[in-house]
Amino acid sequence: MSSLGDLASIGVESLSSVSASRADRLAEMGIETVLDLVTHYPRRYVDRTNQASIDGLVEGQEATVLATVRRVSTRPTRGRRAMVEVDLFDGRGYLHLVFFNQPWRAKQLREGAEVVVWGRVERYRGRRQMTNPLVDSVGDQTGRIVAVYPQSEKAGLASWQIADNVEEALGRYCAGLTDPLPAAIRERERLAERAWSLRATHRPETEADYHAGRRRLGFDELLRLQLVLVMRKRATERHARGIRHSSAGHLVDRFLTGLPFPLTTAQRRAIEEIRADLAGPCPMHRLLQGDVGSGKTLVALVAMLIGVEGGHQAALMAPTEVLAEQHRANLAALVAGLELDGRRDGLLGRREVSVGLLTNRTTAAARKRLQAALAAGTVDILVGTHALLSETVDFADLGVVVIDEQHRFGVEQRAVLRDKGAGGLVPDVLVMTATPIPRTAAMTVFGDLDTTVLDEMPPGRTPVTTSWARGELEEAAAWERVRAEVAAGHQAYVVCPLVEGSEKVVARSATAEHQRLSEGELAGLRVGLLHGQLAASEKDAVMEAYRLGQLDVLVATTVVEVGVDVANATVMVIEDAGRFGMAQLHQLRGRVGRGAERSWCFLLGEGSGEDGPRRLQALVDSSDGFELAEIDLDLRGEGTILGTRQKGVSDLKLASLRRHKKTVALARRVAFELVDEDATLSSHPELAEELRLLVDPEEREYLFKS
Ligand code: ADP
Numbered sequence: 196m197s198s199l200g201d202l203a204s205i206g207v208e209s210l211s212s213v214s215a216s217r218a219d220r221l222a223e224m225g226i227e228t229v230l231d232l233v234t235h236y237p238r239r240y241v242d243r244t245n246q247a248s249i250d251g252l253v254e255g256q257e258a259t260v261l262a263t264v265r266r267v268s269t270r271p272t273r274g275r276r277a278m279v280e281v282d283l284f285d286g287r288g289y290l291h292l293v294f295f296n297q298p299w300r301a302k303q304l305r306e307g308a309e310v311v312v313w314g315r316v317e318r319y320r321g322r323r324q325m326t327n328p329l330v331d332s333v334g335d336q337t338g339r340i341v342a343v344y345p346q347s348e349k350a351g352l353a354s355w356q357i358a359d360n361v362e363e364a365l366g367r368y369c370a371g372l373t374d375p376l377p378a379a380i381r382e383r384e385r386l387a388e389r390a391w392s393l394r395a396t397h398r399p400e401t402e403a404d405y406h407a408g409r410r411r412l413g414f415d416e417l418l419r420l421q422l423v424l425v426m427r428k429r430a431t432e433r434h435a436r437g438i439r440h441s442s443a444g445h446l447v448d449r450f451l452t453g454l455p456f457p458l459t460t461a462q463r464r465a466i467e468e469i470r471a472d473l474a475g476p477c478p479m480h481r482l483l484q485g486d487v488g489s490g491k492t493l494v495a496l497v498a499m500l501i502g503v504e505g506g507h508q509a510a511l512m513a514p515t516e517v518l519a520e521q522h523r524a525n526l527a528a529l530v531a532g533l534e535l536d537g538r539r540d541g542l543l544g545r546r547e548v549s550v551g552l553l554t555n556r557t558t559a560a561a562r563k564r565l566q567a568a569l570a571a572g573t574v575d576i577l578v579g580t581h582a583l584l585s586e587t588v589d590f591a592d593l594g595v596v597v598i599d600e601q602h603r604f605g606v607e608q609r610a611v612l613r614d615k616g617a618g619g620l621v622p623d624v625l626v627m628t629a630t631p632i633p634r635t636a637a638m639t640v641f642g643d644l645d646t647t648v649l650d651e652m653p654p655g656r657t658p659v660t661t662s663w664a665r666g667e668l669e670e671a672a673a674w675e676r677v678r679a680e681v682a683a684g685h686q687a688y689v690v691c692p693l694v695e696g697s698e699k700v701v702a703r704s705a706t707a708e709h710q711r712l713s714e715g716e717l718a719g720l721r722v723g724l725l726h727g728q729l730a731a732s733e734k735d736a737v738m739e740a741y742r743l744g745q746l747d748v749l750v751a752t753t754v755v756e757v758g759v760d761v762a763n764a765t766v767m768v769i770e771d772a773g774r775f776g777m778a779q780l781h782q783l784r785g786r787v788g789r790g791a792e793r794s795w796c797f798l799l800g801e802g803s804g805e806d807g808p809r810r811l812q813a814l815v816d817s818s819d820g821f822e823l824a825e826i827d828l829d830l831r832g833e834g835t836i837l838g839t840r841q842k843g844v845s846d847l848k849l850a851s852l853r854r855h856k857k858t859v860a861l862a863r864r865v866a867f868e869l870v871d872e873d874a875t876l877s878s879h880p881e882l883a884e885e886l887r888l889l890v891d892p893e894e895r896e897y898l899f900k901s
């Protein structure tokens with residue numbers, strides 16, 4: 196019997212089919228152990244009985260052909276480029292292949308070898324031909340289904356060579372592989388057995404074989420990931436002592452009474468969930484999701500005020516300086532005039548809730564003052580960037596932490612803030628996303644958190660009419676709409692094209708765009724400029740002027756993405772919209788439609804990239820952030836959404852958060868089932884062993900400590 200850990204401890208050179216030079220080449224592909232080798236899964240499968248035969252190929256169409264190499268020859272062309280010609284035969288007909296500038300093909304394609312080629316069928320001098328097709332050498336695999344491996348041209352390894360090595364590894368080491376998943380769960384969820392699955396994935400006899408095999412192995416990848424997340428969640432609940440926030444709720448009541456609107460039902464529900472978390476003995480660890488404009492900031496502020504009322508401090512961390520500054524301004528405006536009962540500085544009686552700001556731009560002197568105030572407990576809410584994580588930031592009594600992010604902070608950074616609590620108590624943490632993320636992604640990136648969803652928008656909003664303005668006429672209509680809205684007393688935003696480069700480069704380009712528009716499309720209007728390089732006071736002045744209606748149009752970089760809140764703004768023009776991500780466009784668009792007036796958003800330019808047009812069209816078609824998030828995941832794949840920060844995501848070789856949504860949910864359910872039955876998996880030692888391979892030693896101890 197052997198485990199995955201055993202396979203990981205055997206080097207590939209122990210296989211007789213792996214020579215020293217083969218071992219080097221495999222290493223170049225990142226394959227060093229038998230485990231690496233048997234988890235190097237086929238890229239696709241070719242079914243011999245289901246292939247186009249050469250004599251049936253249709254000229255002008257693309258086709259996959261499985262055939263044997265009959266003849267290979269190389270000759271130079273006039274331009275002294277090597278030309279390799281190959282004849283393939285499949286028992287029914289001949290196909291001629293021509294490769295230009297790929298001299299190594301002559302070595303790759305040996306006579307007698309079996310290959311799978313993919314390309315467009317041409318006819319040249321009466322022969323069927325493909326020029327520079329994609330080729331996988333599959334060797335002389337027997338069986339109906341041929342597995343095609345990702346081969347590495349760089350390392351000079353063909354699919355059939357990898358197949359040979361895999362074959363030996365399976366036979367020698369994998370037949371007795373143990374299955375750590377309880378049989379009862381396996382049967383209930385119709386998951387195949389592990390050793391069988393490994394063979395079925397590499398050497399399937401039928402299509403059903405590899406489907407079942409891959410499903411099981413993909414499930415295992417997701418289960419390992421979920422087990423770590425669920426164990427992390429449960430370990431925190433078990434080990435960390437939280438603050439039992441007690442507050443009579445007067446401060447929050449006064450704050451809410453002072454608001455010009457009632458809370459939505461969703462906000463009230465979210466606040467009750469958070470209040471219960473805060474009052475409880477375990478530290479809160481909760482994700483707050485909601486569409487743009489659903490009122491997340493308010494919920495987060497209430498969480499912080501509950502902490503503040505109980506005599507604790509709160510921190511809000513944002514991913515950029517601009518966002519941090521905007522949050523500070525927002526929060527300061529919301530709590531303006533809100534008085535604390537004078538319990539801490541009793542002599543002075545009452546004072547207002549105070550909001551501080553700490554970023555890398557904070558001057559040394561201001562920082563010093565801030566640190567003193569923090570230690571004295573006279574700063575109630577500290578807003579900032581990564582700067583908050585610094586060791587020198589020392590709170591008197593940190594009780595509530597809010598992290599506003601778009602997957603930009605990792606688990607480690609959350610942990611640093613949680614360590615800033617006083618007296619060994621862990622502060623309560625609320626994580627907010629700027630726009631919704633897909634459910635499967637949330638389960639994975641934030642799988643160690645509880646989740647609250649704000650699924651309701653404040654009343655009185657009118658959906659934004661979004662159009663994709665392609666071509667001069669439609670763009671002219673967009674600018675026409677801007678002028679018409681300004682004439683009607685409303686305001687507009689223009690978002691500058693996204694440029695790569697430093698903040699300085701971005702600012703320069705925005706400045707140029709501001710000038711161009713002021714002299715062109717927006718001539719005669721009062722046009723302001725906002726970008727991240729302006730001094731804080733200039734930024735405030737521009738925003739204030741815009742808020743007061745002294746500016747008609749604000750030309751801005753993505754700094755308007757979050758926090759800007761002017762209900763009189765009814766049009767947004769986003770230039771070169773195809774270069775922005777979908778979530779970002781949706782977030783930007785959320786800056787209009789904040790009042791009762793009808794609003795517009797114009798996306799300018801062609802959608803760049805392969806799926807640019809589909810992304811823009813999706814925004815036109817839907818104003819639902821949750822729906823857009825799913826489409827975004829479908830279009831872009833998980834890599835871009837998850838980033839590489841999340842441990843274990845790079846181990847997802849077969850599983851996809853996008854294509855296997857049900858399996859993701861299943862893995863999560865099973866993870867809870869296993870952990871809640873047995874928190875440290877002591878009755879599933881093999882499973883526990885596999886997880887130990889995945890996590891850092893430090894976390895290992897924490898997770899498995901009962
Ligand atoms: P999010 O952060 O979720 O995108 P915000 O917190 O910025 O949304 O809220 C958007 C706007 O809606 C803000 O102007 C906020 O003051 C306002 N708002 C929040 N809650 C309500 C409510 N219950 N009724 C009306 N307006 C609200």
Ligand code: MG
Nearest residue numbers: 437438473475
């Ligand atoms: Mg608590």
